[in-house]
Amino acid sequence: MDDIERAVEIISRSEYVIAFTGAGVSAESGIPTFRDKGGLWERFPAETFGVPSGLLGLLFYQPSRLSEFIKAVVEVIERAKPNKGHIALAELEKLGILKCVITQNIDYLHQEAGNKEVIEVHGSITRLRCIICRERKTIEKKKAIEMALEFAEKIKSIDLSSIIEKGEITLEEIKEKFGGSLPVCDYCGGIMRPDIVFFTEPVQDLDIAIEKARRSDCCIIAGTSGVVYPAAYIPQIVKMNKGTLIEINPNSQCFPSDIYISDSFANAMEAIARKIKEKVIN
Ligand SMILES: [Zn+2]
Incomplete structure (x- = not known):
């Protein structure tokens, strides 16, 4: 089983999947x-x-x-327009699988892709x-x-x-x-x-993000190297509660993730969403 298939298995059997995204996912949309x-x-x-x-x-x-x-x-x-990865996350939310996106991005691309539950910790x-x-x-x-x-x-x-x-x-x-x-x-x-949120200013809605992370048993991490705190603490909370971390990053693994997918956000998420949809239909 490859990493994508393992990710699909885990996402499919999880109760409360969340996504945590950073600048890398917007970079793939040209920002x-x-x-x-x-x-x-x-x-x-x-x-x-x-x-x-x-x-x-x-x-x-x-x-x-x-x-x-x-x-x-x-x-x-x-x-910038939402890329295939943004669209895949929106599809997972529509299927009732993804409960929310917690993002460090300010560009509104997740909502433009169709996600409704988006927590924008950097405004x-x-x-x-x-x-x-x-x-x-x-x-x-x-x-x-x-x-x-x-x-x-x-x-x-x-x-x-x-x-x-x-x-x-x-x-x-x-x-x-x-x-x-x-x-x-x-x-x-x-x-x-x-x-x-500029440097020196407090992040927003962190209490809501932490509450979601506490409930989560699976967190998809994409486009973030985890250096910007306190937002980068979100996946750690999921991990501490014995949840699974699935990390997508074309450059390097930055979190103590259980599954690391070394590919672009667009490619990896599109493949994951496609396989999940196949499973749901069958
Ligand atoms: Zn006023």
């Missing part, structure tokens, strides 16, 4: 990973572009660099969050992309010199300067920011 060679952090250093204070500094002192960064991120997300491009009252708002991906590109264009031409001189800015001044390019909270009138 380059930030941290790998040739990734975005090479052109836009993470110390500045990955932290809220760095981004705010750029807005005031190097708006054209911030504009380039936003465009670089948004344009790849705009072009989502489809959500905004009020910086004052923390109210969240869901928006369409297309709208989010439009807003981000509009903002990236707008900041290139805003004159913030008077504010830099003064050393402080009020909410009213922000609204006056940025006009309609900044969304405003329906509840308190505060500024809405992308509901995406």
Whole structure:
């Protein structure tokens, strides 16, 4: 029996299968990973572009660099489509086999493939969050992309010199300067920011993810090298509860997995889903 067949056997007899995905699955859809060679952090250093204070500094002192960064991120997300692996996970959810996807990705590709139960521990491009009252708002991906590109264009031409001189800015001044390019909270009138987790910020919905992991007896891990904590702790919880870890990674094994499949996410998941569907039909 090969690794794919062993994975199919285990998934088929498990009660509560979950998937844990990272940047590698989006990379197969054309979104380059930030941290790998040739990734975005090479052109836009993470110390500045990955932290809220760095981004705010750029807005005031190097708006054209911030504009380039936003465009670089948004344009790849705009072009990306779910791959065969995303679609396979959605099929497993439809069959009632996969209970949820816990993802470190913000690109909404799992939902576009058809998954309904998606826990986005690093936030989502489809959500905004009020910086004052923390109210969240869901928006369409297309709208989010439009807003981000509009903002990236707008900041290139805003004159913030008077504010830099003064050393402080009020909410009213922000609204006056940025006009309609900044969304405003329906509840308190505060500024809405992308509901995406930057470095130094806490992950989201971790309690829900941990609860799912505790119930799980089988976790499919794909596209993640397990270096980003605390999210990478999810498979460890499944393992501690005597669950089975199935790891798909074309480069190397990174988890104490029971089955390691050295192939792309798209190839491996498509093969697994096809064999499971055959079993279900027969
Ligand atoms: Zn608010």
